[in-house]
Amino acid sequence: MLVAATAAVLVTMVLTLVRAVLGPRLYNRILAINMFGTKTVLFVALAGFLADRPDFLDIGLLYALVNFVATIAVLRLTHEDDPLLEGEREAR
Amino acid sequence: MSMFVLMNLTLFGILAATAVTISRLRALYEATMLTALFSLVSASLFVLMDAVDVAFTEAAVGVGISTVLFLGVLALTRSREDVTPRIRQWPARVVVLLAGGMLVYASQDLPRFEGATTPVQVHPVTDVYLRESQDDIGVPNTVTSVLASYRAHDTLGELVVIFTAGVAVLLLLASSPGPGRREEGEGPAELVLADYRVLRVISKLLLPFILLFAFYVLFHGEYGPGGGFQAGVIFAAGFVLYGLVFGVDGARRVLPRPLAWAMIPLGILLYVVLGLAGMLLGGEFLDFQGLRPGDPQAGQHLGILLVETSVGITVAGVMVAVFFSFASRRAAR
């Protein structure tokens, strides 16, 4: 069953990659890469159990963290000088 | 085909497809996000090859810090690449084919993966490090014992390289504002709209745990994947997250700039003092056995711990300072 779950996660990673390549504009790609990150966490956890190396879970926790930070970063740093920031300053 | 081969083939296929897409995309924000994906897949491949420390570092640096720095740079310049004129494409293709072809040709000479007669299996150095490290030092993670004790000189050199890179970036970016540029400190403004309340609450909630995770990785590096470098990067990633959500000013209230800048040389000083202490106690430079007279193993443990801490301090300082100097510049528009 572990093998089946790993295969399912790998297939989903490929599907997510297709969306990351296709996605019409930026937002679809951010979503796809965020999802790819969580699938990688699952892949690392499953691979750790398959290879009998539970240390891999530390890496999984790290991936979840950096995935989150990268998503927030791209959302914050793409709103450069558009009306959003002006609205933020006015809302203070 | 075994499961292992299938997994490797799938991941390499994803890697190749991502690389082709990155090279063809002219929208640079999307390309940067795809490089984050590239780093994630590379880290998964390292995990499959059982190189957990490398996977740790690749994920932390490649996805966490590199992506954020690239995005910070793109926020300062245009975000669409120009079309390369045809006449320049052909030399580029030739060079890529030649370089790639040479690499593929050279890789035919590498020893077979998992073969029984590869130098790693056969050469006596392997036994020396794997077995004697248990007698001399006694930590389960041989990578840490090699990095921090047997090859401590090398790690000092790497740390100085990181220090130099950080100082160079700060010299370039943290200069006084030129004519027409706004002053430092006007980075991403704090997200005060009510819509982002969830993000603000969650970020405040997560920050102490991220920093705690960094300390865990630092101290647990002797027993599992981790170590000083990864811990420093995770520490920096926590402050990067805080800075992204609460603005550079908010983050500076938590970690003031003088403190971040002071961390950069502090790690190296600690390292060198540690090495000199080894000399003063009767051994050589960076010989840790004398740190606990009568118990060389405990001395090595203490030495490794201090080495990892100093590496973590410098790396964290460099990453935080570089991120804040990127984030607090705005190009004159």
Place this chain on the structure above:
Amino acid sequence: MSASLLLDLASSASLLVGSLFVLSGGIGLLRFPDFYTRIHAAGLTDSAGAGLILLGLLLQTPGWETAVRLVLIVLFMLLTGPTSTHVLAQAAGRDGVRVWRAGEPRR
């Protein structure tokens, strides 16, 4: 039925259902017509699929250290997954990505 057999069955069932959620999320990401609907698919995999797979692994763990780590990963993903999709949707809404209505072409 011994306790370990029951645990094995529960773990396999959890892994299976979790994999199905993950796969359906991946397929949904490709088939849904619009960005906001795709967020539904992605959010589904992140919470239900990941949670169930990690729960299945939790039922199989040999020792408490791995169990604690798994619980930490689940907690972290439960906290950050919905936050990411929430922030993504808010940012897209402010940036002007329009909601899809029935009958429009796929985006």
